[in-house]
Amino acid sequence: MSKPQIALVTGASRGAGKGIALGLAEKGMTVYVTGRSTEVGSAKGWDGATLPGTVLETAEEITKAGGKGIAVVCDHADDAQVAALFEQIKEEQGRLDILVNNAAYIHPQLIEPKPFYEKGLDAQFILDVGLRSAYVASWHAAKIMAEQKSGLIVFTSSFGASCYMHGAAYGAQKAGLDKFAHDMAVDLEDVNVQTLSIWMGPLVTERAIIAAEVHPEQYTEFMATAETPEFIGRIVYAVANDDKASEISGHTVISAEIAKDRYNISDREGKFPPSYREMLGSPNPPNPAKVY
Numbered sequence: 001m002s003k004p005q006i007a008l009v010t011g012a013s014r015g016a017g018k019g020i021a022l023g024l025a026e027k028g029m030t031v032y033v034t035g036r037s038t039e040v041g042s043a044k045g046w047d048g049a050t051l052p053g054t055v056l057e058t059a060e061e062i063t064k065a066g067g068k069g070i071a072v073v074c075d076h077a078d079d080a081q082v083a084a085l086f087e088q089i090k091e092e093q094g095r096l097d098i099l100v101n102n103a104a105y106i107h108p109q110l111i112e113p114k115p116f117y118e119k120g121l122d123a124q125f126i127l128d129v130g131l132r133s134a135y136v137a138s139w140h141a142a143k144i145m146a147e148q149k150s151g152l153i154v155f156t157s158s159f160g161a162s163c164y165m166h167g168a169a170y171g172a173q174k175a176g177l178d179k180f181a182h183d184m185a186v187d188l189e190d191v192n193v194q195t196l197s198i199w200m201g202p203l204v205t206e207r208a209i210i211a212a213e214v215h216p217e218q219y220t221e222f223m224a225t226a227e228t229p230e231f232i233g234r235i236v237y238a239v240a241n242d243d244k245a246s247e248i249s250g251h252t253v254i255s256a257e258i259a260k261d262r263y264n265i266s267d268r269e270g271k272f273p274p275s276y277r278e279m280l281g282s283p284n285p286p287n288p289a290k291v292y
Contacts, residue, residue, distance in 0.1 A: 004152070007100065008096060011103030016205060020100055022230050025069065026230070033071055037055055086137075099153045101155045104126055107120065111166060126173045142193065149191050152240045153181075156232070157174045178197045178252040199253065204228050227273045254276075
Protein backbone atom coordinates (compact mmCIF):
# COMPACT_ATOMS: atom_id res chain seq x y z
CA MET A 1 0.00 0.00 0.00
CA SER A 2 1.36 3.43 -0.93
CA LYS A 3 1.94 5.97 1.81
CA PRO A 4 -1.40 7.66 2.56
CA GLN A 5 -1.53 11.38 1.92
CA ILE A 6 -5.16 12.52 1.94
CA ALA A 7 -7.76 11.72 4.59
CA LEU A 8 -11.34 12.70 5.34
CA VAL A 9 -12.72 12.49 8.88
CA THR A 10 -16.44 13.18 9.17
CA GLY A 11 -17.95 14.73 12.27
CA ALA A 12 -14.73 16.32 13.50
CA SER A 13 -15.74 19.56 15.20
CA ARG A 14 -14.85 17.94 18.51
CA GLY A 15 -14.66 14.58 20.25
CA ALA A 16 -13.57 11.38 18.56
CA GLY A 17 -13.50 12.86 15.07
CA LYS A 18 -11.30 15.78 16.07
CA GLY A 19 -8.85 13.53 17.91
CA ILE A 20 -8.65 11.04 15.05
CA ALA A 21 -7.94 13.88 12.64
CA LEU A 22 -5.16 15.17 14.91
CA GLY A 23 -3.67 11.68 15.12
CA LEU A 24 -3.46 11.62 11.32
CA ALA A 25 -2.10 15.17 11.29
CA GLU A 26 0.87 14.04 13.40
CA LYS A 27 1.93 12.00 10.38
CA GLY A 28 1.89 15.03 8.10
CA MET A 29 -1.31 14.14 6.27
CA THR A 30 -3.70 16.51 4.58
CA VAL A 31 -6.93 15.99 6.49
CA TYR A 32 -10.34 17.18 5.39
CA VAL A 33 -12.71 17.51 8.34
CA THR A 34 -16.46 17.99 8.25
CA GLY A 35 -18.92 19.32 10.76
CA ARG A 36 -21.81 21.72 11.15
CA SER A 37 -20.35 23.80 13.97
CA THR A 38 -18.87 27.08 12.79
CA GLU A 39 -19.54 28.93 16.03
CA VAL A 40 -19.18 27.70 19.61
CA GLY A 41 -22.57 27.23 21.20
CA SER A 42 -24.36 24.97 18.74
CA ALA A 43 -23.51 21.77 20.66
CA LYS A 44 -24.42 21.03 24.27
CA GLY A 45 -23.10 18.55 26.82
CA TRP A 46 -25.23 16.17 28.87
CA ASP A 47 -25.64 18.82 31.56
CA GLY A 48 -26.69 21.49 29.07
CA ALA A 49 -23.31 23.22 29.10
CA THR A 50 -21.94 24.60 25.85
CA LEU A 51 -19.35 22.35 24.26
CA PRO A 52 -16.20 23.87 22.77
CA GLY A 53 -14.97 23.32 19.24
CA THR A 54 -15.84 24.06 15.64
CA VAL A 55 -14.84 22.39 12.41
CA LEU A 56 -12.82 25.50 11.54
CA GLU A 57 -10.86 25.28 14.78
CA THR A 58 -10.16 21.60 14.17
CA ALA A 59 -8.66 22.39 10.77
CA GLU A 60 -6.41 25.01 12.36
CA GLU A 61 -5.22 22.55 15.01
CA ILE A 62 -4.49 19.94 12.33
CA THR A 63 -2.16 22.38 10.61
CA LYS A 64 -0.48 23.26 13.91
CA ALA A 65 0.01 19.53 14.61
CA GLY A 66 2.05 19.08 11.43
CA GLY A 67 -0.56 18.27 8.82
CA LYS A 68 -2.73 20.38 6.57
CA GLY A 69 -6.25 20.92 7.80
CA ILE A 70 -9.10 21.70 5.43
CA ALA A 71 -12.52 22.37 6.95
CA VAL A 72 -15.69 21.73 4.98
CA VAL A 73 -18.98 22.72 6.55
CA CYS A 74 -21.23 19.77 5.73
CA ASP A 75 -24.50 18.38 7.01
CA HIS A 76 -24.27 14.63 6.45
CA ALA A 77 -28.05 14.39 6.37
CA ASP A 78 -27.93 16.24 3.05
CA ASP A 79 -26.78 13.98 0.20
CA ALA A 80 -26.12 16.94 -2.09
CA GLN A 81 -23.70 18.47 0.41
CA VAL A 82 -21.93 15.13 0.79
CA ALA A 83 -21.61 14.71 -2.98
CA ALA A 84 -20.15 18.22 -3.23
CA LEU A 85 -17.66 17.37 -0.49
CA PHE A 86 -16.24 14.42 -2.41
CA GLU A 87 -16.19 16.39 -5.65
CA GLN A 88 -14.14 19.04 -3.86
CA ILE A 89 -11.64 16.47 -2.58
CA LYS A 90 -11.30 14.88 -6.00
CA GLU A 91 -10.82 18.23 -7.74
CA GLU A 92 -8.34 19.58 -5.18
CA GLN A 93 -6.34 16.41 -4.46
CA GLY A 94 -7.09 13.90 -7.20
CA ARG A 95 -7.22 11.11 -4.64
CA LEU A 96 -8.47 10.00 -1.23
CA ASP A 97 -6.52 7.52 0.86
CA ILE A 98 -8.48 7.30 4.11
CA LEU A 99 -12.13 7.87 4.97
CA VAL A 100 -13.10 7.77 8.64
CA ASN A 101 -16.87 7.59 9.06
CA ASN A 102 -17.46 9.24 12.41
CA ALA A 103 -20.33 11.71 11.96
CA ALA A 104 -23.35 10.76 14.07
CA TYR A 105 -26.39 12.39 15.58
CA ILE A 106 -26.06 12.55 19.37
CA HIS A 107 -29.44 12.66 21.09
CA PRO A 108 -29.57 14.73 24.29
CA GLN A 109 -31.11 11.77 26.15
CA LEU A 110 -28.62 9.22 24.81
CA ILE A 111 -27.07 8.27 28.16
CA GLU A 112 -30.19 8.61 30.28
CA PRO A 113 -31.04 5.24 31.90
CA LYS A 114 -34.52 5.08 30.38
CA PRO A 115 -36.15 2.58 27.98
CA PHE A 116 -36.19 3.64 24.35
CA TYR A 117 -39.92 4.39 24.35
CA GLU A 118 -39.48 6.96 27.12
CA LYS A 119 -36.89 8.86 25.14
CA GLY A 120 -37.78 11.19 22.30
CA LEU A 121 -38.54 9.55 18.97
CA ASP A 122 -35.83 11.66 17.38
CA ALA A 123 -33.24 9.41 19.07
CA GLN A 124 -33.58 7.29 15.92
CA PHE A 125 -31.93 10.05 13.86
CA ILE A 126 -28.63 8.27 14.57
CA LEU A 127 -29.81 5.77 11.95
CA ASP A 128 -29.82 8.66 9.47
CA VAL A 129 -26.74 10.64 10.47
CA GLY A 130 -24.59 7.83 11.76
CA LEU A 131 -25.60 4.78 9.73
CA ARG A 132 -27.12 5.93 6.45
CA SER A 133 -24.65 8.82 6.22
CA ALA A 134 -21.75 6.40 6.58
CA TYR A 135 -23.10 4.37 3.66
CA VAL A 136 -23.42 7.49 1.50
CA ALA A 137 -19.91 8.71 2.31
CA SER A 138 -18.44 5.24 1.73
CA TRP A 139 -20.23 5.01 -1.62
CA HIS A 140 -18.57 8.22 -2.79
CA ALA A 141 -15.19 7.30 -1.33
CA ALA A 142 -15.25 3.83 -2.86
CA LYS A 143 -15.62 5.29 -6.34
CA ILE A 144 -12.47 7.36 -5.89
CA MET A 145 -10.51 4.57 -4.20
CA ALA A 146 -11.53 1.88 -6.69
CA GLU A 147 -10.26 4.04 -9.52
CA GLN A 148 -6.88 4.57 -7.83
CA LYS A 149 -6.86 0.94 -6.61
CA SER A 150 -5.98 1.76 -3.02
CA GLY A 151 -7.58 3.16 0.11
CA LEU A 152 -9.00 2.50 3.54
CA ILE A 153 -12.56 3.05 4.78
CA VAL A 154 -12.95 3.06 8.57
CA PHE A 155 -16.08 3.02 10.72
CA THR A 156 -15.94 4.21 14.33
CA SER A 157 -18.00 1.65 16.21
CA SER A 158 -18.23 0.44 19.79
CA PHE A 159 -19.05 -2.42 22.13
CA GLY A 160 -22.63 -1.18 21.82
CA ALA A 161 -22.83 -3.32 18.69
CA SER A 162 -22.78 -6.35 20.99
CA CYS A 163 -24.02 -5.39 24.46
CA TYR A 164 -26.86 -3.14 25.55
CA MET A 165 -25.47 0.38 25.40
CA HIS A 166 -27.48 3.61 25.31
CA GLY A 167 -30.55 1.89 23.87
CA ALA A 168 -31.80 0.26 20.69
CA ALA A 169 -31.04 2.99 18.15
CA TYR A 170 -27.43 3.39 19.24
CA GLY A 171 -26.86 -0.36 19.23
CA ALA A 172 -28.41 -0.83 15.80
CA GLN A 173 -26.26 1.94 14.38
CA LYS A 174 -23.05 0.39 15.68
CA ALA A 175 -24.01 -3.13 14.57
CA GLY A 176 -24.86 -1.72 11.15
CA LEU A 177 -21.45 -0.10 10.82
CA ASP A 178 -19.77 -3.42 11.55
CA LYS A 179 -21.82 -5.05 8.80
CA PHE A 180 -20.93 -2.26 6.38
CA ALA A 181 -17.25 -2.99 6.94
CA HIS A 182 -17.81 -6.72 6.48
CA ASP A 183 -19.83 -6.52 3.26
CA MET A 184 -18.06 -3.59 1.64
CA ALA A 185 -14.76 -5.45 2.00
CA VAL A 186 -16.14 -8.21 -0.23
CA ASP A 187 -17.06 -5.73 -2.96
CA LEU A 188 -13.73 -3.86 -2.67
CA GLU A 189 -11.37 -6.81 -2.45
CA ASP A 190 -10.49 -6.86 -6.14
CA VAL A 191 -9.60 -3.14 -6.20
CA ASN A 192 -7.22 -3.24 -3.20
CA VAL A 193 -9.41 -1.12 -0.93
CA GLN A 194 -9.66 -2.17 2.71
CA THR A 195 -12.42 -1.60 5.26
CA LEU A 196 -12.36 -1.83 9.03
CA SER A 197 -14.77 -1.23 11.88
CA ILE A 198 -13.11 -0.24 15.14
CA TRP A 199 -14.72 -0.76 18.52
CA MET A 200 -13.31 2.16 20.42
CA GLY A 201 -13.05 1.96 24.19
CA PRO A 202 -14.21 4.78 26.46
CA LEU A 203 -12.73 7.99 25.04
CA VAL A 204 -11.54 11.17 26.71
CA THR A 205 -13.84 13.61 24.93
CA GLU A 206 -15.66 16.75 25.94
CA ARG A 207 -18.96 14.88 26.24
CA ALA A 208 -17.42 11.95 28.11
CA ILE A 209 -15.87 14.18 30.74
CA ILE A 210 -19.29 15.71 31.40
CA ALA A 211 -20.90 12.25 31.39
CA ALA A 212 -18.54 11.18 34.17
CA GLU A 213 -19.72 14.16 36.19
CA VAL A 214 -23.42 13.59 35.47
CA HIS A 215 -23.35 9.79 35.97
CA PRO A 216 -20.22 9.07 38.05
CA GLU A 217 -21.50 5.62 38.99
CA GLN A 218 -21.36 4.58 35.33
CA TYR A 219 -18.35 6.41 33.91
CA THR A 220 -15.76 7.35 36.56
CA GLU A 221 -14.03 3.96 36.55
CA PHE A 222 -14.01 3.79 32.75
CA MET A 223 -12.57 7.29 32.41
CA ALA A 224 -9.54 6.37 34.52
CA THR A 225 -8.27 4.17 31.69
CA ALA A 226 -10.05 5.85 28.77
CA GLU A 227 -8.40 6.15 25.38
CA THR A 228 -7.53 9.45 23.76
CA PRO A 229 -9.15 10.04 20.36
CA GLU A 230 -5.67 10.67 18.94
CA PHE A 231 -4.86 7.05 19.84
CA ILE A 232 -7.57 5.92 17.40
CA GLY A 233 -6.09 8.17 14.70
CA ARG A 234 -2.69 6.52 15.13
CA ILE A 235 -4.29 3.09 14.74
CA VAL A 236 -6.03 4.20 11.54
CA TYR A 237 -2.75 5.49 10.14
CA ALA A 238 -0.99 2.22 11.01
CA VAL A 239 -3.65 0.20 9.20
CA ALA A 240 -3.43 2.47 6.15
CA ASN A 241 0.32 1.81 6.02
CA ASP A 242 0.06 -1.92 6.67
CA ASP A 243 1.15 -3.94 3.63
CA LYS A 244 -0.86 -6.85 5.02
CA ALA A 245 -4.01 -4.86 5.83
CA SER A 246 -6.00 -7.13 3.53
CA GLU A 247 -5.69 -9.78 6.27
CA ILE A 248 -8.01 -7.75 8.48
CA SER A 249 -10.13 -6.04 5.83
CA GLY A 250 -13.81 -6.47 6.61
CA HIS A 251 -13.12 -7.24 10.25
CA THR A 252 -14.42 -5.56 13.35
CA VAL A 253 -11.56 -5.02 15.80
CA ILE A 254 -11.16 -3.71 19.33
CA SER A 255 -8.95 -0.64 19.40
CA ALA A 256 -6.96 -1.62 22.50
CA GLU A 257 -6.25 -5.09 21.10
CA ILE A 258 -5.19 -4.19 17.57
CA ALA A 259 -3.06 -1.33 18.87
CA LYS A 260 -1.11 -3.56 21.23
CA ASP A 261 -1.06 -6.90 19.43
CA ARG A 262 -0.59 -5.83 15.81
CA TYR A 263 1.03 -2.39 15.89
CA ASN A 264 2.54 -1.91 19.37
CA ILE A 265 0.87 1.50 19.70
CA SER A 266 0.50 2.84 23.23
CA ASP A 267 -1.55 5.74 24.46
CA ARG A 268 -1.27 8.08 27.43
CA GLU A 269 2.01 7.87 29.36
CA GLY A 270 3.10 5.01 27.10
CA LYS A 271 0.42 2.72 28.50
CA PHE A 272 -1.75 0.24 26.63
CA PRO A 273 -5.46 0.77 27.30
CA PRO A 274 -7.43 -2.26 28.49
CA SER A 275 -9.80 -4.23 26.31
CA TYR A 276 -13.34 -4.65 27.59
CA ARG A 277 -13.99 -7.85 25.63
CA GLU A 278 -14.73 -9.98 28.69
CA MET A 279 -17.08 -7.39 30.18
CA LEU A 280 -18.86 -6.02 27.10
CA GLY A 281 -18.59 -8.67 24.40
CA SER A 282 -16.69 -9.72 21.30
CA PRO A 283 -16.97 -8.73 17.63
CA ASN A 284 -18.47 -11.22 15.23
CA PRO A 285 -15.84 -13.01 13.15
CA PRO A 286 -16.08 -12.53 9.36
CA ASN A 287 -18.35 -15.02 7.62
CA PRO A 288 -16.84 -16.32 4.36
CA ALA A 289 -20.20 -17.23 2.82
CA LYS A 290 -21.28 -15.12 -0.17
CA VAL A 291 -24.80 -15.04 -1.58
CA TYR A 292 -25.40 -12.88 -4.65
